[in-house]
Amino acid sequence: MSTETTASPVRVRIAPSPTGDPHVGTAYIGLLNFLYATQRGGQFVLRIEDTDRTRFVPTSEQMIFDALKWAGLTWDEGPDVGGPYGPYRQSERTEIYREHVEILLANGTAYRSFETAEELEEMRKQQIAAKTPPRYNGAHRHLTQDQIVAYRLQGRPYTVRLKVPTEGSTTFRDELRGDITFDHNNVDDQVLMKSDGFPTYHLANVVDDHLMRITDVIRAEEWISSTPKHVLLYNAFGWSLPRFWHMPLLRNADKSKISKRKNPVSLIFYRESGYLPEAMLNFLGLLGGGMAQPTEEEIVSKQLNTKEGDIFSLAEMIEKFDFNRISLGGPVFDLVKLKWLNGEYLRKLSPEAFFTQLRATIFSDAYLQAIAPLVQTRIETLGQFGDMTGFFFSDNVLPAESIFLPKKRTYEETIAFAAEQLATLEASAWDLESITNALKALGESKEWSVKENFMLLRAILTGSTTSPPLVESLVVFGKARTLDRMRRFLEAEKKRANQRK
RNA sequence: GUCCCCGUCGUCCAGCGGUUAGGACACCGCCCUUUCACGGCGGUAACACGGGUUCGAAUCCCGUCGGGGACGCCA
Numbered sequence: 252m253s254t255e256t257t258a259s260p261v262r263v264r265i266a267p268s269p270t271g272d273p274h275v276g277t278a279y280i281g282l283l284n285f286l287y288a289t290q291r292g293g294q295f296v297l298r299i300e301d302t303d304r305t306r307f308v309p310t311s312e313q314m315i316f317d318a319l320k321w322a323g324l325t326w327d328e329g330p331d332v333g334g335p336y337g338p339y340r341q342s343e344r345t346e347i348y349r350e351h352v353e354i355l356l357a358n359g360t361a362y363r364s365f366e367t368a369e370e371l372e373e374m375r376k377q378q379i380a381a382k383t384p385p386r387y388n389g390a391h392r393h394l395t396q397d398q399i400v401a402y403r404l405q406g407r408p409y410t411v412r413l414k415v416p417t418e419g420s421t422t423f424r425d426e427l428r429g430d431i432t433f434d435h436n437n438v439d440d441q442v443l444m445k446s447d448g449f450p451t452y453h454l455a456n457v458v459d460d461h462l463m464r465i466t467d468v469i470r471a472e473e474w475i476s477s478t479p480k481h482v483l484l485y486n487a488f489g490w491s492l493p494r495f496w497h498m499p500l501l502r503n504a505d506k507s508k509i510s511k512r513k514n515p516v517s518l519i520f521y522r523e524s525g526y527l528p529e530a531m532l533n534f535l536g537l538l539g540g541g542m543a544q545p546t547e548e549e550i551v552s553k554q555l556n557t558k559e560g561d562i563f564s565l566a567e568m569i570e571k572f573d574f575n576r577i578s579l580g581g582p583v584f585d586l587v588k589l590k591w592l593n594g595e596y597l598r599k600l601s602p603e604a605f606f607t608q609l610r611a612t613i614f615s616d617a618y619l620q621a622i623a624p625l626v627q628t629r630i631e632t633l634g635q636f637g638d639m640t641g642f643f644f645s646d647n648v649l650p651a652e653s654i655f656l657p658k659k660r661t662y663e664e665t666i667a668f669a670a671e672q673l674a675t676l677e678a679s680a681w682d683l684e685s686i687t688n689a690l691k692a693l694g695e696s697k698e699w700s701v702k703e704n705f706m707l708l709r710a711i712l713t714g715s716t717t718s719p720p721l722v723e724s725l726v727v728f729g730k731a732r733t734l735d736r737m738r739r740f741l742e743a744e745k746k747r748a749n750q751r752k
Numbered sequence: 753g754u755c756c757c758c759g760u761c762g763u764c765c766a767g768c769g770g771u772u773a774g775g776a777c778a779c780c781g782c783c784c785u786u787u788c789a790c791g792g793c794g795g796u797a798a799c800a801c802g803g804g805u806u807c808g809a810a811u812c813c814c815g816u817c818g819g820g821g822a823c824g825c826c827a
Contacts, residue, residue, distance in 0.1 A: 268827050303826055368825060373822080384754040385823060410825050428757070437755045437823085445825040452827050476756055476822040497757085504763080506819060537764065537776090544766055544775065561765080561776050578758095578765075581820065585763050588777045598790070 261293025263467050265326075266300045266456065269311035272517035272731060273318035275511060275584070276471065276501055279535045283498055284469050284589075285324050286572045296463060297329030299340045300456070302449045312340075318518035320717040322528045323565055328463075341455050350451040351458050351488070352411050352443060359486035361443060363409045364391040365402045387412065387440045395463045408446035413453075413480060415440050421479040426496045427577060433479040441480045453477060458483040460493060469496040472581070473508070498572065499539050499581045509584050512738070520731035524646065525613050530593040532565055537592075538582040541572045562595060613644060621727040625719035642713040643728060648736060649743055655710035657703045665707065666744055668699060672708055681730045686722050711740045 267277045288295040297319070299312055316331055328334025337342055355361035364387075366374075371387070378385045392414065394402075402409070415438045421449040422432040443454040450458070462466060475497050485492050503513040510516065516523075521531055536542055544560045563571075600608065610616075626639045642648050656665055671693055679689040694704040709721050712733065719725060725733055 266827085270827075273815070300827065306826065364825095366825095371825080379753085382753045386754090408825095412825095427756090431756070439823070442825050447825075451825070456827090471821095472757070473821055473827095497777085499758085500821070502820080508821070534764095540765060542765085580758055582765090583763055585777075588764065592775055594790095746815055 259464065259466055260462065261291040261467060262296065262465050263288045263290055263293065263344070263469055264296035264298050264463065264465050265462070266298045266459075267315050268300045268303065268306070269308055269315060270303070270306040271308055271311055272519050273311075273315045275514075275518060275521070275535075276518045277321065278322050278324070278518055278531070279501055279538070280469065280471060280498060280537050281319055281322070281324050282532060282568075283541075283574075284606055285326075285376060286568055287467060287469055287496075288327075288472075289475040289569050290572070291456045293466070293729040295325075296336075296465070297326040297331075297339065298332070298459060298463070299330050299342075299501055300452065301340060301342045302452065302455055304449065318522070319337070321522055322518065335410070341450070341459065344459070345450070346450065347462070348444065348455055348458060349448070352450075353488055355413075355443070356411065358487065359388070360414050360483075361411050362392055362414055362444070363394070363399060363402075364412045364440075365394075365407050365409045366391065367408075384437075384584055389440060392440070410442045410446050411444040412440040412442055413483060415480070415483060421482050423478055423482045423492070424497060425475070425478075426494050426574075427573065427579060428497070431475065431478070433476075438479050438483070441477070443484075453480050453484065457481050457488075461485070461488070461490045465493050467494045467496060469498065472497045472500045498577070499716070502539065502581045502583045504583055504585075506567065506583065508581075511734075512633065514584055514586070515731075515735050515738075517731045519729075520735055522727065523612070523729050523732055524735075525608075526589070526593050530589065530596045532591045533561075533563060533596075534592050536563065536568045536572065537588075538584070540576045541574065542568065542586065543571060543573065543576065558595075562592070607653045618643075618727070622719075625723055625727070629719070639719060642718070643724070645714075648712070648714040649740060650710040654714065654716055657707060660703065666741065666748075668697060668704075669707060669711060669737065669744075670741060671697060672704075672711075673734065673741065676725075676730070676733055676737070683722055683726055683727060686725055690722070711737055 265277065265281045267273070285295050287293070297316075299315070301307055301312070313329070316329075319326075326332065328336065328339060330337075330339040333339075344627050352361065356363070374388060375385045387447065393413075416435050418435060420432050420434045421438070422430050441453050442451050459465075478495060478497075482492060501509040503509055505513070507513070510536050515521065518531075522528075542563060572702050597605065597608070613666060622640055622643055626636060630636065630639065654664070655669075660668075672690070675689050675693045679685050690704060690708070691701065693699075694701055705721050706716065708725075709718050710716065712718070712721070712724065712728065
C-alpha cells in the first residue's frame with residue numbers, strides 16, 4: 252500500500268455529530284486517527300459536525316469531549332482547545348459554506364433544486380415500488396435562468412445539488428483496498444446545501460477537510476459509497492485529494508452494523524458500568540487487526556504468556572500498530588472478550604489502585620450521596636442499606652415473570668409495553684419531571700394504569716416489587732445503564748420465549 | 753432492486769505459494785481449592801463452494817454463493 256511521504260505534515264480528524272451519547276464507533280475511529288497522527292508526528296483534529304438542527308442534542312458535545320478524554324484520547328485542535336483552522340464547530344462556519352456553494356454555482360458544478368421534501372419523498376417511494384434505484388431525477392438540472400429567477404422571486408425554498416456528470420466514472424484510491432470505481436449513473440446528485448441554509452455532511456466535510464489541511468481521511472467503511480461525491484467536489488473546487496482510509500465497520504453478533512438495539516454503544520455506559528478506559532482502548536485496538544502478534548521468539552525471550560499478545564497499552568499501539576495490517580472483514584464487537592480484558596486489567600491493579608477505582612466509579616461519594624436520601628425515610632438499620640439498594644450496584648438484574656407480570660395483563664402485552672417504555676425513556680430527557688411525564692403520557696395512551704406502568708418498570712430496574720422511589724432511582728442510576736438494563740431484560744425474555752416454542 | 757466492499761475455528765486475530773493451519777476469548781475436561789473466581793494443563797472447533805494457474809494453493813486469477821454497507825434537505 253501507499254508509503255509515499257508527503258511534504259505537508261500529516262493531519263487527521265474525527266468529526267462526530269452531537270446527536271446523542273458518544274458512540275463506541277467514534278472512539279474506535281478516534282483511536283485509529285490518533286494512532287495514525289501520533290505515529291507520524293502529525294496533528295489530530297476534533298471537529299463537531301452539528302449541521303443537522305433536527306437531531307441536535309445540546310448536551311451531546313460536552314459528553315463527546317468527556318468520553319474521548321476518558322478513553323485517553325487527546326486532540327491537538329478542536330472547539331474546546333482552539334487551533335489555527337477554526338472554528339471547529341460546523342454551525343459556526345455557515346458563512347464559509349455559503350461562499351463555497353457560490354463558487355460551485357458559478358462554475359456550473361452545482362445547481363439549485365426547488366422541489367419540496369414531500370415531492371422528493373413521493374418520487375423515492377415510486378422508484379422503490381418500481382424496483383428502480385431511488386435517485387433524484389435531475390428535473391431541475393437545466394432550469395433556465397428565467398425559471399430560476401421566477402422561483403426565487405416567489406420565495407420558493409431550494410437546495411443546492413451537486414451536478415454529477417452524466418457520463419463516465421470516478422475512481423479513487425482507498426489506501427486499504429486499492430482503486431474503487433463508481434459509474435456516474437450510480438452517483439446521485441447529492442444535496443450540498445439544505446433549504447435551511449445549512450450544508451449537508453458531504454459539502455461541509457470536503458470544505459472543512461480542505462480548509463483544515465487534512466491529509467488523511469480515516470473514517471468508517473460506510474462512507475465508501477459517498478466518496479465519489481466527495482472526489483467530485485474536490486475536483487469542482489480544483490483541490491487536491493486527501494488519502495482515504497476506510498476502516499471496517501464494527502458489527503453486532505449477527506454481523507450487521509453495530510447498533511444500540513443489539514449492543515451497548517454509549518461510551519457513557521461503559522464508563523458508568525465500570526469498564527476501564529485502558530481495557531476499552533485495548534479492545535478496540537484488537538479489532539480489525541493492526542497489532543502484530545508477538546513472534547515465537549518474543550514469547551520465549553520475553554517469557555510472555557500467550558494471552559499477553561492480546562494485551563497492550565496505548566503506548567504499545569503507538570509503537571506497533573500498523574495500518575497496513577488491518578483486516579477488512581468487519582469485526583464483531585464481542586462484549587464477552589471486552590469483559591475478559593477488563594477483568595485482566597482490574598486484576599492487575601494493586602489492591603490500593605483497585606479500591607481507588609471502585610471509589611471513583613461504582614462506589615463514588617457522588618453516587619452514594621445521591622442514593623442515600625432515597626432510602627433514609629424507610630430504613631431502620633444502616634445494615635439494611637444493601638438490601639434496599641442492591642440493584643444500584645448489580646449488573647445482572649433479571650426479574651422473574653411472577654415479579655414483573657401484572658395480574659391483569661398477558662405476557663405478550665406486557666413485553667410489548669416494556670418495549671414502549673424503553674423507547675419512551677430513550678427519547679426522554681433524564682430528569683425527574685421529564686421521565687415522569689413521559690412515562691405517564693405513555694401509560695395514558697396505551698391505557699396502562701400508573702401502578703401497572705411503574706411496577707413493571709420497577710421490576711425491570713430493581714428485580715423486585717419493592718424499591719426506593721422509582722423515577723428518582725432511574726435518575727440516579729443513569730440513562731445509559733437504565734436503557735441497557737431494559738434492553739437486556741427484553742433480550743432475555745425474547746430468548747426465553749423462543750425456547751418455550 | 754442497483755452499486756460498492758468483504759469472506760480462516762462460534763467470536764477476535766496469525767498465516768502472504770510448501771505449516772500436523774497457530775494464538776486469544778468462549779465452551780468442555782482435568783489439576784489447584786472449604787466454595788466461587790484466579791492460575792496451570794489438556795480438548796472440541798475453521799480455510800464458503802466450483803473452476804483455473806502451479807510440481808504444489810488458505811495464500812494468485814475467474815465465477816458462484818454468502819455476509820455487510822450505501823442508495824435522506826442524517827451523519
